[in-house]
Amino acid sequence: MAKEENKGITAKKSEDMPEWYSQVCLKAELADYSPVKGTMIIRPYGYAVWQKITDYFNKVLEEKKVKNAYFPLFIPESFFKREAEHAKGFAPEVAWIETKEQGEKYALRPTSETIMYDSYSKWIRSWRDLPLRINQWCNIVRWEVSDCKLFIRSREFLWQEGHCVYEAEGECDNETLMFLGEYKKLCEELLAVPVLAGKKTEKEKFAGAKYTTTIEAFMPDGKALQCGTSHNLGQGFAKAFNIKYLGKDEKEHTPWQSSWGFSTRLIGALVMTHSDDKGLVLPPKIAPTKVVIIPIYKEVDKAAVLKKANEIKNKLKKYSVELDERDEYTPGWKFNEYELKGIPLRIEIGPKDLEKNQVVLVRRDNGEKKAVSIENLDVKVGEMLLDIQNSLFKRASEYLEKSIIKVDNFEQLNNAIKHRKIAFAKFCGSIECEEHIKEKTGGASSRCIPFTQPPVKGECVRCSEAARYWVYFAKSY
């Protein structure tokens, strides 16, 4: 029997969330720190979660007629400079490579608008080439980060970036929102992470965009986490990169563009939202293994128990089930191990269960134990997995809902932030007011202007100007 080391989480989620979070990621073997400052390693279990996300989203891309491609990691310095706001926005984040060649400096891509749109200007000739919809799955480098927070913030991460070109402004608006809608679905239906959707304020929009839309999740420590953004880029990049098309009217036009992306950061939102002091909790739809079977036996019962356990495994194949037959670990060690790893459902089967033709199901989300007849087990397991998925989403949604505090004045806003809530406030939209709020609250920023607005009457929460819209304010990652 192996020496059973204590691998459990030693920090409490409610007491020291950063330490707890780091331990969950490390001990569930989702990720590891790397010897390269500011970077992380995505371990096989974490990568399996990422692959579930990419598989899901590749289907969405196909449906929406977006094609995958791959552009160079290197971006010439002169490309950045063509769109002034974009260059300014990304300047502090960029890593450059040393070359012994004369001439241009190359950045490692912090985002790929410029290198892609240079090609677009060659590929797009007429209305027949539009809409053009291209996506890229790749690694991204943002060098300003020096302390790595696993999945949430690191010098290198993985993402997808979609880059579309349209004839008309309305089409660009529609699809900017359509892709944001797909992000919301991904978060809520696959990851069971509820999000707030809306527009970013002027201060928070993407460098070079006409406007930015976003989805924002709210973590248990009272911080918002941006989970994906979709930008209407207007015509600024098209003009900077000389993208033109010949219209049906035989005249030259400047097209409209959008870009949209989400990253491995989603895994951070997933982990923080659902996990507990025993370790990771994964909603069944995103879990690489949904069900684990643990046989319990003394030597005399071994053959009979394992035979039945294997039968059950075959019966439950469609749920990505694992049977842990290893003799070198005790059942108790295995319980801890699979709880740590967040497997949604555990099936225990021992000699007494055999007699009663039953198994014991144990839910990871709430610890509920239930003896269940082996008859129709596949249907019952399917129902229970669905219930786990729904319960996790419901619990997270209730938390999000009760975290939103509608405020009437600055004091209330400040108070809400102090209590780690989302302040929902009327706002004038000025950058000055937003900077003031950030300073006075110790870091709260506008998260989004929700698409559905209550009536807006009266003054801005901070100044005496008329409010333009209701805005969510919160601290954030």
Add this chain to the structure above:
Amino acid sequence: MAKEENKGITAKKSEDMPEWYSQVCLKAELADYSPVKGTMIIRPYGYAVWQKITDYFNKVLEEKKVKNAYFPLFIPESFFKREAEHAKGFAPEVAWIETKEQGEKYALRPTSETIMYDSYSKWIRSWRDLPLRINQWCNIVRWEVSDCKLFIRSREFLWQEGHCVYEAEGECDNETLMFLGEYKKLCEELLAVPVLAGKKTEKEKFAGAKYTTTIEAFMPDGKALQCGTSHNLGQGFAKAFNIKYLGKDEKEHTPWQSSWGFSTRLIGALVMTHSDDKGLVLPPKIAPTKVVIIPIYKEVDKAAVLKKANEIKNKLKKYSVELDERDEYTPGWKFNEYELKGIPLRIEIGPKDLEKNQVVLVRRDNGEKKAVSIENLDVKVGEMLLDIQNSLFKRASEYLEKSIIKVDNFEQLNNAIKHRKIAFAKFCGSIECEEHIKEKTGGASSRCIPFTQPPVKGECVRCSEAARYWVYFAKSY
């Protein structure tokens, strides 16, 4: 009607293969040159081919219990230096990034042995953790390239790299060969590209490996193309990175390691092997679209023809079929377009075909035209696609076979190389002889020592030492 520009290939494969190859890649829209020196853009059509390869190989990985992960792009300089041969081998190829931080220089990964094995030394504790099998899909940077040959040679490319750790040497040997075998299958069964499999000589083995195995394809211009390698790394990296495990005997041991990889270069082999003066030719199994339907009609027949064309499209769904209904292009323009893009099978349907309840099938590989009844069309299309796949492989295999010239002496070897063949020669294995051969033949190198050897008697093809084995020599990409 659109102005019909001439997009055809203007160079001949038999006369100017480099220009022909570049035109095929560009005009079929597989790839494009990038404004960043030495790099390329993989366009959606080329990326779709790459995705077919990655999907195929991810299934192999799952079957072989290899898990995907992701390690940082950045490799500390000190890591390279730990394995002396490895550092020396890769020194000329490495790009470094500028940082304003004190301390270490970071390379952009030219391969990931060192950064991965540093983690392995932390993750591996006992025999229970072995075998460890991890794969990574990522971008690779090799800076010495300054002229890009699309897919074949560029400063950045995409690849997979598998890195396994075993308790025993025999296990490591077996799986090194097993993964090479999977590469051979991928090339031959999916891409219809026949390859020679064998060991590399001392001179050509991977920097830091105990030995390297390889698969080599042979291009129509008389150059070999290395399509994948699988290395038994021995225990050198394990010692350099301090990877140890506690055996069942409760003692500490040094494990054995392998690494293996193939890259987007495979697409280059695919394109060169099968394509012709009309453009790309894709074997059906790797073609993102296997069948295209071109309706042919005058206004009066339009509705009837399109109705039937759509019926056929639905019937053939499983073959990834496209129906080109666009009115702004003529059927003739479309024929050229899909020939250029290498769609394996074209279905033409016009009013006369409707009368006869038939369609006309046109094969891309040999241009054969055949009228076929719509009855059981799906079965006939399936058979024809299979026949195209097999014909392409057969043709390429015959070319490979007849390119191999068994030689008895250096003159014959030199002559074979001059005639753009593969010289199959007895060889002593010395680096000196190999360098001599390279110099005297104007660049031929050993490609591999095939696993199945004819009897080896007599002298080396170049010196008077006894020959150790038969070796393939050829010029190469």
